[in-house]
Amino acid sequence: MSYTTILFDVDGTLCDPGKSMIECAKYALSKFNIHETDETNLRRLIGPPLEHAFQDYYDFDETQANQAVTYFRDMMQREGIRLYEAYPGIPELLDELHQSGKQLAVVTSKIDHIAKETLTKTGLIGYFDFVSAQQPNIVVKKEDVLAKALHELNITDNSAVVMIGDRRHDVEAASAHSIDSIGVLWGYGDRDELENEGVTYVVANADELRKLLLES
Numbered sequence: 001m002s003y004t005t006i007l008f009d010v011d012g013t014l015c016d017p018g019k020s021m022i023e024c025a026k027y028a029l030s031k032f033n034i035h036e037t038d039e040t041n042l043r044r045l046i047g048p049p050l051e052h053a054f055q056d057y058y059d060f061d062e063t064q065a066n067q068a069v070t071y072f073r074d075m076m077q078r079e080g081i082r083l084y085e086a087y088p089g090i091p092e093l094l095d096e097l098h099q100s101g102k103q104l105a106v107v108t109s110k111i112d113h114i115a116k117e118t119l120t121k122t123g124l125i126g127y128f129d130f131v132s133a134q135q136p137n138i139v140v141k142k143e144d145v146l147a148k149a150l151h152e153l154n155i156t157d158n159s160a161v162v163m164i165g166d167r168r169h170d171v172e173a174a175s176a177h178s179i180d181s182i183g184v185l186w187g188y189g190d191r192d193e194l195e196n197e198g199v200t201y202v203v204a205n206a207d208e209l210r211k212l213l214l215e216s
Contacts, residue, residue, distance in 0.1 A: 009164065111136055
């Protein structure tokens with residue numbers, strides 16, 4: 001399938017949030033007297049919308065989860081963004097896609113200004129026609145963030161669109177709009193998680209993704 005519009009998740013797909021998100025999650029949890037030291041547990045928070053992740057993994061109610069997200073984003077704004085890096089091969093891939101005339105956009109559960117600062121810090125923002133992200137203090141599903149991107153990009157043929165991400169929430173959002181999805185294995189999900197949600201394709205590295213997007 002030749003996709004003309006390609007939508008990318010940020011954390012775990014374009015950029016490695018690694019240590020940044022782990023430190024921010026530790027800080028947020030500490031505000032609730034939860035002193036998490038197991039990085040395996042903390043890494044579960046990377047990728048899904050944070051509001052849902054705090055509820056799913058730490059049994060927070062909605063009010064607690066929203067407050068935890070506020071703490072998390074405060075720490076991210078102050079210290080976290082500087083630790084972000086683009087994954088190997090991603091800048092080169094985006095450049096080639098851009099040069100080939102593909103329309104590129106970001107669909108992320110991050111807050112808008114944090115997403116843009118992250119993409120700026122990693123040198124990626126110039127490749128994208130639009131960044132669709134959450135607004136402060138407004139919690140929406142990822143499928144709603146994706147819908148905003150489709151609207152702003154004036155998409156009329158969803159069959160020419162693909163969503164790329166590393167977690168089930170990316171696949172779920174794509175399925176809600178009847179568009180294809182590509183799951184990447186260098187992020188924070190795994191093949192079983194992606195395939196259980198009905199992902200269209202799975203790729204292991206940036207070169208496999210390039211071949212799928214430019215040679216298929």
